[in-house]
Amino acid sequence: MKLNSIFENAPELEIQGLMSDSRKRRPNSIFFCVKGMMNDGHRFVDQAIKNGAVCIVYSDPIENIDPSITYVRVKDVLTAYNQIANIFYDGPSEKLVIFGITGTNGKSSVANLIRNILNDTVPTGYIGTISIEYGNVKLPPLLTTPEIDDLHGVLHDMVEAGMKACALEVSSIGLEQRRVDTIDFDVAIFTNLTHDHLDYHGTMENYFSAKKSFFDKLKSSGVAITNADDPYGLAIVEDTKGKVITYGINKEADYQAVDIQILKNGTNFTLKNHNDEYRVETNLVATFNIYNLLASIAALHSKGIAMDAILPKLNRFEQIEGRMERIDEGQPYNVIVDFAHTPDGIMQVMEYGARITPKENRIIAVFGSAGKRDFKKRPVFGEIADKYCDMIILTEDDPRDERVYDIAQEIALGIKKTNYIIVESRFDAIRQAVEMANRNDTILILGKGDEIFMYGEFGREPYLGDHRVAREMIKKYYYGEGDITNEIE
Known part of the structure; x- marks a missing residue:
């Protein structure tokens, strides 16, 4: 697409891409100076040019003007970005x-x-x-x-x-x-x-x-x-x-x-x-x-x-991985993996767990709460689990740079009567739930679903996924088959 077909009086440059992240390399692209919560695209114009931008769409004044680059000032960068993306990709x-x-x-x-x-x-x-x-x-x-x-x-x-x-x-x-x-x-x-x-x-x-x-x-x-x-x-x-x-x-x-x-x-x-x-x-x-x-x-x-x-x-729906996914390796107890990570979502899954679990059996829950996110819901998670569960295993769930133990302690503020333990490694927490489950018990593994990553102190790190870990743990600790490693093949 030619730049002059997008902007009046612009040069006849071939545009091959659009971007708002100056770190991405996109030759012959338009860079949009989007203002976010943490960063302002106007600060990264020079980096965008180094990575291939030939046109800058902006709203605030720019100090260092490169004469080889086309600059287009607009009232609202996001409006322009949306409209041009729709045109560029042909609606x-x-x-x-x-x-x-x-x-x-x-x-x-x-x-x-x-x-x-x-x-x-x-x-x-x-x-x-x-x-x-x-x-x-x-x-x-x-x-x-x-x-x-x-x-x-x-x-x-x-x-x-x-x-x-x-x-x-x-x-x-x-x-x-x-x-x-x-x-x-x-x-x-x-x-x-x-x-x-x-x-x-x-x-x-x-x-x-x-x-x-x-x-x-x-x-x-x-x-x-x-x-x-x-x-x-x-x-x-x-x-x-x-x-x-x-x-x-x-x-x-x-x-x-x-x-x-x-x-x-x-x-x-x-x-x-x-x-x-x-x-x-x-x-x-x-x-x-x-x-x-x-x-x-x-x-x-x-x-x-x-x-x-x-x-x-x-x-005849196929199970959606990590969404009320029933893990069935022939074991005599229920194992359910779900992405639930809100108070309502956790309560809904636990209500279902209570429906399918005989009164004389236990509901064992494995979950945590995300680091650097919505601190207020942590004790609420504890209150909900306290109502429905017989054993609670608190563990990591994208802790980022918070200590898993500290997050777990905040969740535990809502737990008044139910036994709970803190197992910082999610891998080991699922293992412990599987090892302690008896016939007709229900294990609920909540928060990560099918996600095969964990956000830790140094960013996104690989993780097998709750659904895979649960299957492997059942094979190992119920059937005594195979070796378990917390690695992605």
């Missing part, structure tokens, strides 16, 4: 049906459910916390909601690969940082809003406002799907221009689940959609997955997918 979101999912918990699950149901007949991509997937491509995740250039670039690649739709996780931070301003959403889905990211947003009011902006900006032909049972569910869509559709369990909704049976290996319920009723059988478990299913069904049905094309697929 990819306009060529796809975009399902955007936001909320504290359930984004990954709903996005993957939509993709799994739709993908057989409508080639569908996924972008989120777990991975980036489309066709036969599976890439590591970037951010829950990638940066502006990365996001448009991935959507462009999906279009080139023949995708017709995409399920995209939309985080509150991504919304606050305006990463999706020029994404053309067809369906916007709200899952729930509970305590999370308050280290970033400061208050629940600010957190809610960030989420609400997603629905406020939805186009008039879009569909806003919301959880009627959530305290924020109706308020979040009150100013949307899109068509509002509700789902829920406890309150009457457009898509409502009644007559629910939660089993050890699945769930049955009746789905009421206005005057129609459908019997639903699924291999998904736990109440929160009923909400995830309802959101997914409502989203797909609202886009014209018939119920008889949706319902038969609900009973």
Whole structure:
């Protein structure tokens, strides 16, 4: 693309890339001086030029002007960045049906459910916390909601690969940082809003406002799907221009689940959609997955997918790694790995653990809390575990440069009656849970899910992943098979 096709009176330079991170090497690129919480892109113009920038888009005065570089001053760098990314990648979101999912918990699950149901007949991509997937491509995740250039670039690649739709996780931070301003959403889905990211947003009011902006900006032909049972569910869509559709369990909704049976290996319920009723059988478990299913069904049905094309697929979902993943190596006790890292998420998993565990047996929980993040929720984690668990093993969970022991002690402030121990190595904590489990006990390993990294004192470090560690520990300590090493092959 020629620079003069983007900016009037600019030279006829070939632009090969966009960037806002001056550390990346991108020859013949446009550098956008984005202001973040910690850094201001205006400070790194010289570095960006060394790494290939031939055009600088800025809003504040720049002192050292390089005569060989084109400088374009704008009122709002982020607005320009979004608009130019959309132009540079040829408006990819306009060529796809975009399902955007936001909320504290359930984004990954709903996005993957939509993709799994739709993908057989409508080639569908996924972008989120777990991975980036489309066709036969599976890439590591970037951010829950990638940066502006990365996001448009991935959507462009999906279009080139023949995708017709995409399920995209939309985080509150991504919304606050305006990463999706020029994404053309067809369906916007709200899952729930509970305590999370308050280290970033400061208050629940600010957190809610960030989420609400997603629905406020939805186009008039879009569909806003919301959880009627959530305290924020109706308020979040009150100013949307899109068509509002509700789902829920406890309150009457457009898509409502009644007559629910939660089993050890699945769930049955009746789905009421206005005057129609459908019997639903699924291999998904736990109440929160009923909400995830309802959101997914409502989203797909609202886009014209018939119920008889949706319902038969609900009973044969492959397990999503790290999301209520049942680890089954034939052992006589339950082991569940989940990404839950918020008070509500942990409570939901522990409630399910209580449902499937006989009263005479134990729930053993392994979890921690992230370092340098939302300190207020640590004792709350302890209170929740104290209510549901019989043994608590506190361990590391992305401690960064905090001491694992100190984080664990803060969690323990909420533990009043349940026995707990601190095992700083997550690897050893899972081993200890497996070693102490008896027949029909339940082990809940929470916080990391399928993540194969740990943020420590010196940055991102490799980690096997809770799901893999659990499997290997069961083989070793229940069956006496193999040797265990905390290394990635």
